[in-house]
Amino acid sequence: MTAVLGTTAVSATAGTAGAHRPEAKVLQRDADALLAQGAPGVLVELDTPRGEVRVRSGHGDVRRRTPVPWEAKFRAGSFTKPFVAVTVLQLVGEGRLSLDDTVERWLPGVVAGNGNDGSKITVRQLLQHTSGLRNYVLEFPHLFAEEGFMRNRFTTMTAREAVAKAVAKPPTFQPGQDWLYSNTGYALAGMIIERVTGRTWQQEVRDRIVKPLGLSGTSLPGTSPHLPAPHARGYERFPEKGIEADPEDPRYGEAVDVTLQNPSWGGAAGEMITTTEDGNKFLRALFSGRVLRPAQFAEMTRTVPAPAFEAAWPGVRYGLGIMWMPNECGGLWSHGGDIMGFMTRNGVTSDGSRSVVVSVNTDSMVPRPGAPAVTGDPVRELVDHALCGTR
Template identity: 45%
Template structure:
C-alpha cells in the first residue's frame, strides 16, 4: 500500500461521524487504490425498528450516478459509429423536443441544452410537507413512462437557448435513454447491463425500472416528518429512469470507476471527450459528459453524486483510474443540521486528500459538494 493510500485508509471515524452527527441513519463506504480495496466499513443501522448494524456490502439507490452508466453507453455507440455527439436530438427523436434541431446530444449529456428539469414539476416528488405526505401515501407508487417525463420537461420554460448556459436537468438524460432505445432497438437498461454490468461482473448493480424493492441486504431510507422519520425504502423509481434509476454497492461502483478511467470501456478519444468539462456554477464544479470534476486544493477528482428519497451517494476518484472511493449515506431528509455537511466534507476531503494536510483542511472548510437529484 502506498503512503497516500495508508493515509486515506482509515475513514472509519469520518464515516461514523456522518451517522452520529450528520443526521444519517446509516453510512457505507469503500476506498480502493491500484485495484486493491484499502478500506471498507459501515456505520449506523439497517432500520430504526430492529437497530441491526448496517452492512458494508449493502445495496443502495445511486440516484444520478446512473447518468454516468448511461453516458458511457452513448459514448460506446459513438465509438461504434452509431451516434454523433454534435448531431441534433431531432435526428434521433423527431418531433419530441421543441427546437430539437438546435439541441445536440453533447448538450444533453453536459446539461447545456437549457431544457427544463421535469423534477421541478409539482407532480413529481415533493416540495413541502403537504406534498411529501401525498407522495408517501400515493405518489411513491406511481409508474411514470419516459414519454411522460419528457413531456413534463419539454413543456416547462427553457432556462436559456441551447448552448448559452449550464443548468442541471434530468430531462436531458431521459431523452438520452430514448436515443439509446431508438439506435439499438433495446432499452437503456438492457444496454447498460449488456455493455457494462455483465462484462465487469457488477453482480449487485441493477436498474429496477418500476420495481419498488431493493434486492439483497440494504439499509432503509427515511424522510423527516414533524412526528418523526417516515420509511421511504420502498418506492417506484420509474420517475428516475435513465437519470436516476440505479441500485448498486460501493464495491461495484468503485470497479466501474476503475474500469472507466482505466480505459477498459471507451477509446482514449471518447474518454477525452467525456472528461472535457464546462463550468457548472450552480454546483461549484465542472461537468463533462455524465461526469463531474471537482477541483480540490489537493487536485481534481472525477465522478458523480446522486440523491433519491432516502439515499445519497458520492462516487469519486482520480482521473488516472488509480484511486476511487464510494460513499452511501441514508440522510433523513428534512433533519439536516449544520453538522450534516461538515461531516460529509470531512469524509470527502480525507478520502481525496489524505488527513492532516493544509489542502485537506481547506477542502473540509470550503467543500464545493452539492448532492444532485
Template identity: 45%
Template sequence: MPISRALPVAPMVLTLLAVGTASLPSEPHPTPASSYLPRLVVEGRAPAAAFLARHHTPGGGQTFGSTGPGIGPGDRFRAGSITKTFVATVVLQLAREGELGLDDSVEEHLPGLVQGHGNDGSAISLRALLTHTSGLYDYMAALPATDPALTGAAGPSAQPVTPAAAVRAAVARPPVAARGSYAYSNTNYALLGLVVQRVTGHPYAAEIRRRVLVPLRLTGTSLPGVRAVLPLPHSRGYHRSPADGTLREVTDVDPRFAGAAGELVSTLADLDAFYAALLGGRLLLPADLATLLDTRASAGVYGMGIYPQKLSCGLTVWGHNGHITGSYVRSAATRDGRHTFTFRVNTDTAPGAALEADLLEAEFCPPARSEGP
C-alpha cells in the first residue's frame, strides 16, 4: 500500500557490509541509487538490500546493486501487495471482454457475502474495490495473531484463511470509512480474487498465470497457494522482534493469509519486466490503461492496483509496494514503462517514507537533482 507501517527494531552491527553494483556494457555508469543501499540496510534494520534498474529502450541496459549477503538479481522473494497490480490488470481485461463490469455490484457476483454490520455488497461496486473506496474493514486487522513474533504490516502469518473466511472476518466489523472515501483495505482484493473465480470458473491465480505470467515469460514469478517454501533460487527473509531486536528467519511462510491481496512470489527482474509491459501497453488497451491509472476516485492517492508518486524534478512514477512477513519491496516506473526500478530489503521492517522517496529521486531524477545520502 502507499504508506506502510514500519516496526520498531534494535540497532544492528555493520562491520561486514559491502556495497556492489554490476552494469551491462550498454549502461556506462552505475545508477546513483547504489549510494543509498547502505542507508536501506541501516535505517531499515535489514541484513541485506538490493535493487535492479532497467531502461527498456534500444541500447538500454540494467544495473543491479546489493549490499549485505544473500540477495541475487534472480532470487525469488515474497512481493506482498504488488499482487494487487496483477489482480487489477486481470479484472480490467475481463471487463474489456464483457465478463464483468466495473460498476457491477459485489452482490451481483458474490450474493450474500458482504452484508451486515453496516456493510452492503449491493452498494459497493467492483470499481470501489479496485480503488480502495469501498470503506470495508481490512481483514488483516480483524484476524487474531496466533504468533505475535510474526505479526507485522502484512498481518498474522500464522493464521491462514480462505478468501471467504477473510471477507467474513472483515464484514463482521462496521466499515472504517464512508463509501467513496479512500481507505486502503486488503479485503477489497480478497473480494476481487473471488469475483475473478466466479466469472471465469478458474482461481484468480490461474488467470494471472494465463493472462500475465505466460505471455510475458515471467518464469520467476508464481502464486504459491498452499506452498510455504519458496522456489529456488531464493533469498532468505527475516523478522526483527520489536520487543528485543532479535532477528528470526521467516523465509517459509504459509501464504494463504495473503491470497489475492498479497501472495505473489517474484524476482527483481520479473517485477521490472511486468511494470514495463503494463505501462508500455502490452497488457491493456490504451483506454483500459487510462482507467487503471485514474486516481480521481481516491483524490489522487491510488488508481487501480497501482499508485503514483510525484518526484521533486516534476516526474511522476507509478507502481506499488509490498510489505509482507520477511520482505519489503517497492517497484516504480515511468508512465511509458521505459524506465523501471525495483528494490527490496529482506526484512519486514520497511524503510522510512523519506528514505524511499530519496531513493526514487536518485534513480529517476536528473543527477543535478539527486544528492547522495
C-alpha cells in the first residue's frame, strides 16, 4: 500500500502528563518542527524527577489522519543493542565469559576465511564496533529498494546467515585498528549469549532486563511480522536507485506502508519493539546503577572515537552498546535506532535523573519544500532541549 505524506495541517497535542510544565511548550515546538523535515508523526516522552512530559504531533496513520497513540509500541531498531550489550556485561560480571574472549573461543569456525579471523576478534570489539567485520545489512541491497524489500519483508534471516554474508568478503580493517558501525558484531554477540547460557538471547534479555524493570510494552518478536497494538503505521520512502543512490542527491519515491515486516534481519542488532515509557525506564535504570555492577558499567561507558558518526553527531564517542555526545549541559548518553518505517532517538543524563525517548514513524525523513535546512540528525535539537531544559 502506498500512502503519500501530505503537507496539510496536522494535529499537535501536548500530553495530559506534564502539559503545564515549561518543557512541554518547547518539546511541542520541536516535535512540530519535525513534520516539516518529513516526519509523518512524532511521539516524545521526557522523564524527570518531577514527573513525565509527553507531546505528540502529526499522524500515526496518514490515511485515516489519526494521531500517534500515546502508548504506541514501535520498532526500536538499534536501540536493541544496549539491551544486548547489558546482557553480555551481566554474564561478564558473573564470570561466565570475558570481554577479552575471542569469537573463536565461543563460536569456532564461524568467523573465518577471506581475511576474517575470529581468533583475533574479541567480544569487546564486537560490542564496540572495532572488529573490522563488514556490516551484513549492507550486503543485502534488496533491503534498501522498494521492490526487493516488499518482496522479501516476510523472509526469515538467521544470525548465522547474516554473519556468513558479512565474512564472505574481506574485513574493512584489522581488529582494533579503526571504528566502523557493524550490525555483524551484535549478531555474533547474540550467538555468543546463546552459546554461553544455552538459551536464546531473547530469553536472556527478557529475564535479565525486560521483566525485572517491568517493561510491559517491550518485546523481542523473533520472526513475527506483527506490531502489537496500539501502534502507529510505519512508512518508508525508498531511494529510487536503492542502496546505490547518491546521498548528496537522493531521489525518493512515495511513502510505502511497511508496518508489517519480519524483523529477524535485525536480530540482536535491531529487532526489539518498545514504548517511550519503557525506553526511559531502561535508560534511567542503567545510568542510576540498577542494571550493571560498577565494574561492568565502567566498561560499557569507556568510549572510543566514532568518526563515521561525526556528521550526524559531532563529537560522538562509542562505548559498549552506548554512545556519548557533548551538549551544552555536559553531555548525554544515547543509542538510537533506525529500521524500515521507524526511527528511535533518545538521551539520558550521566546520573540517570533525566531521559527522553522520541519515536518517529519513518526512518526516511525527506524535508518538505521550503523546510529549514538541518545539519546532522534532525531530532538532535529536540533531545538536547529535553535534557538541558528547565530542571
